[in-house]
Amino acid sequence: MKHILLILTFITLADQLMAQELNFTVTINSDRARTQEREVFETMKNTFEQFLNGRNWTDDEFRPAERIKGNMLITINDMPQVGLFNATVQVQTVRPIYGTNYESLIFNFADRSWTFEFLDSQPLEFNRNTFLNNITSLLAYYAYVAIGVDYDSFSPRGGDPYFEIASNIVSNAQQSPRPGWSQSPSDRRNRYWLSDQLYTSQVMVPVRDAYYLYHRKGLDLLGNKPEEAYKNMLEAIKKVASANDAQPNSILAITFMDAKSDEISKVFKNAPMDIRKEAVDVLLKVDPNNSRKYNDILKG
Structure with a gap:
């Protein structure tokens, strides 16, 4: 017993x-x-x-x-x-x-x-x-999108298996009359288009790579290797900008910037001035709605 x-x-x-x-x-x-x-x-x-x-x-x-x-x-x-x-x-x-x-x-x-x-x-x-x-x-x-994004931030495109499952959920839901699942061109900010850009679209791959560069090779290194970290975070922002140039107002680029804009405006104030200037130039193009907070980066 x-x-x-x-x-x-x-x-x-x-x-x-x-x-x-x-x-x-x-x-x-x-x-x-x-x-x-x-x-x-x-x-x-x-x-x-x-x-x-x-x-x-x-x-x-x-x-x-x-x-x-x-x-x-x-x-x-x-x-x-x-x-x-x-x-x-x-x-x-x-x-x-x-x-x-x-x-x-x-x-x-x-x-x-x-x-x-x-x-x-x-x-x-x-x-x-x-x-x-x-x-x-x-x-x-x-649930699967959240897991996929988290895994992308720890390893290059580590979220693939979970974005695939999320994509299958979207495919299965095509039989539903409920809104949010269809590829309607009038609603390009729904579950279908988010899944498409996370898993299917090759144009948006740079944004997924940005999750890894910004977090694992950026924020995680900021305490020990700040110079390398800032360069990688700047490169991540450039990748988001390049994807958005290829497909303007893309839902994935917008989602990335919606999550990171406040943090970027604070973290980059401590970066070297040349990094700050280059970052602000890119940020004003990819996310002009937040121009005021990005311009504040130059003030340090």
């Missing part, structure tokens, strides 16, 4: 040492929802968090401290009928920087069109190979 207890204790401790890949916080903004049944939104939050955080998305082993941190803000815009919701989704993930307590915002994307059915007692089922519903397909899609 003692041997059995020891074995069970060891298994329990081993499970605690390893964890799922994601550590997401889901927030539901239901201010616009026309309903008195507010409990459904608390249930929705808990159910979505459990779906994201409570399963294994890869075959890799993660320690609890290695889990990918993220936030998913779901804003309910309308309830056309009981159990049916129209929403927008903001997805953000962060990455720890080597040798520091700093966490860098690495992915920041606004999904503007999500329509789904949700009931309190509804189990969330997901299958990679088929479309079951618009909740689990969207949640799983962003």
Whole structure:
């Protein structure tokens, strides 16, 4: 009996040492929802968090401290009928920087069109190979995108396997009449086009390479090899700019800059002046909407 207890204790401790890949916080903004049944939104939050955080998305082993941190803000815009919701989704993930307590915002994307059915007692089922519903397909899609972007930042194009799965989710969802999955030319900032530029488009490969250069060869080296780090981060920005030149207003270039603009404007203030000047020239072309903060880089 003692041997059995020891074995069970060891298994329990081993499970605690390893964890799922994601550590997401889901927030539901239901201010616009026309309903008195507010409990459904608390249930929705808990159910979505459990779906994201409570399963294994890869075959890799993660320690609890290695889990990918993220936030998913779901804003309910309308309830056309009981159990049916129209929403927008903001997805953000962060990455720890080597040798520091700093966490860098690495992915920041606004999904503007999500329509789904949700009931309190509804189990969330997901299958990679088929479309079951618009909740689990969207949640799983962003789970794999988040993992893929994180892996890209640690190794060159390391996110390929996960972007492929996200692309398959998009393909399976083509049978759904719900918005956000189609290759409509009138909506080029949806899940289809994000997946296309992460996995299919050769024009956007430089942006994926930029994730690795900027983070692994940039921020991670900033404390020990600042000169090399700044050069690599500048090269990363140039890669984003080259992709955006080839395909203006590309969703992936915009997503990269949405995540990094504030950080770039602060970090580059400590770079050598020649690096700062070159960086500002590139930044003003690729992200002119943030020209004021980039011009501040030159002030140091």
